[in-house]
Amino acid sequence: MHKCVSGVMTAALWASIVQADPINSANGPQIHELASADVTVSIRPVVRPEFKEIRVSTEGNARFQAWLGAFRERALQQGISATTLDRSLAGLTYDWDVIKRDRNQAEFSKPIWEYLDSAVSDRRIANGRAGLERHNAVLTRIEAQYGVEKEVVTAIWGLETSYGSFRGGDQTIRSLATLAFDARRASFFEAQLVAALQIIQAGDVVPGAMTGSWAGAMGHTQFMPTSYLEHAVDFDGDGRRDIWSDDPTDALASAASYLARHGWKKGQPWGIEVQLPYGFDFASAKRDHRLMPSEWAALGVVGRDGQAIPDHGKAAILLPAGGQGVALMIFDNFNVIEKYNGADAYVIGIGHLSDRLVGGSPFQASWPRDDRILSFTEKKELQGLLTQAGFDTQGIDGRTGPNTVNAVRAYQLAQGLVPDGYPTLRLLERLR
Numbered sequence: 001m002h003k004c005v006s007g008v009m010t011a012a013l014w015a016s017i018v019q020a021d022p023i024n025s026a027n028g029p030q031i032h033e034l035a036s037a038d039v040t041v042s043i044r045p046v047v048r049p050e051f052k053e054i055r056v057s058t059e060g061n062a063r064f065q066a067w068l069g070a071f072r073e074r075a076l077q078q079g080i081s082a083t084t085l086d087r088s089l090a091g092l093t094y095d096w097d098v099i100k101r102d103r104n105q106a107e108f109s110k111p112i113w114e115y116l117d118s119a120v121s122d123r124r125i126a127n128g129r130a131g132l133e134r135h136n137a138v139l140t141r142i143e144a145q146y147g148v149e150k151e152v153v154t155a156i157w158g159l160e161t162s163y164g165s166f167r168g169g170d171q172t173i174r175s176l177a178t179l180a181f182d183a184r185r186a187s188f189f190e191a192q193l194v195a196a197l198q199i200i201q202a203g204d205v206v207p208g209a210m211t212g213s214w215a216g217a218m219g220h221t222q223f224m225p226t227s228y229l230e231h232a233v234d235f236d237g238d239g240r241r242d243i244w245s246d247d248p249t250d251a252l253a254s255a256a257s258y259l260a261r262h263g264w265k266k267g268q269p270w271g272i273e274v275q276l277p278y279g280f281d282f283a284s285a286k287r288d289h290r291l292m293p294s295e296w297a298a299l300g301v302v303g304r305d306g307q308a309i310p311d312h313g314k315a316a317i318l319l320p321a322g323g324q325g326v327a328l329m330i331f332d333n334f335n336v337i338e339k340y341n342g343a344d345a346y347v348i349g350i351g352h353l354s355d356r357l358v359g360g361s362p363f364q365a366s367w368p369r370d371d372r373i374l375s376f377t378e379k380k381e382l383q384g385l386l387t388q389a390g391f392d393t394q395g396i397d398g399r400t401g402p403n404t405v406n407a408v409r410a411y412q413l414a415q416g417l418v419p420d421g422y423p424t425l426r427l428l429e430r431l432r
Helices: 051-077 082-089 096-107 112-119 122-134 136-146 150-161 172-181 186-202 225-231 249-261 293-298 332-340 344-358 376-388 402-415 425-431
Strands: 032-035 040-043 271-275 316-318 320-323 327-330
Touching (some): 051 082, 051 172, 051 186, 112 320, 112 344, 122 150, 136 150, 150 249, 150 344, 172 186, 249 332, 376 402, 376 425
Antiparallel strands (some): 271 327, 316 327
């Protein structure tokens, strides 16, 4: 799971990792694309590093070993036994590749329509339906116990690890120790490392079998260690909460447990595609402006079939690509998926894939595919220019979060533009 600090996954994938469908290794080198709203990273066969990288890695490892010694003392004070530390940390070395991937991730961008092309591809839908059929009995029991639709659980499985086919092969302890030693987010990753050691100490997994993504997310549904401790369950009753084995039972139930504990409402949609009336007030399309669907219908916001959406609960209007793309009416369950991963693109990917697994239709509105989205550097420039102009984005981080959207909308209103809150190249050029 990919939430930054409070959610399930982490910082590298925290923007929203999605594993693409695996490529048949018999046809050439295996490449897995990790695609998100803000990130696209391809993991390719390892090549021999440059001498400079070896030197930096060697120097880094010397410092790393000193850090490990100090960490060992801190871990002992937090209840990790010397035996567990000896088993888990013996021979551990600094992983330079993890740091390279952490540093490089923010520079890549992918528009939501390309993200969804992969996240909800025909192949992923077909594989998901096959997975639903193959694991129907256990998924039905999971749905009955936790009140989370089996298609939603399957969609999480599909986006996280392509239904278990790519769970990540990095040693979790080594990855987390490297990231905890690194200064960028040391406290977060040290907490994850201690949690991982607690999992080993409890006997749920041995160190060598604790594998996952380079950023520390583990198993079929990519739990971070702290989320594992809080939400993983032993659904098959074998005495272990095993999310790493080929059998996905515990992992799927754990994902359902996570959503249930965060308030999932069975039977409520995550979101529904809607059509907006001519003259729609785009300033009302914001997350904190929520009306009942019948109230939205009175304002002309209806389903793609022209009918009012049933009153499933209060909902907001979300415009993931501004006024020119798909418009969604989103409900409380959207916010629950968001606890798993905070990126809108990820939530929409999970929701839409689950709908397609049930037999739902593709989105009917077109995306503005001719638009070029802003790069990470351009997003930072936009934030800086908006802030200088008096429209504070509450930070300059290259991420298009709610504060940036609100600042964009305020600027658009001040300039007499359509206030859809969507940052475009044209808007950046205007600010320049």
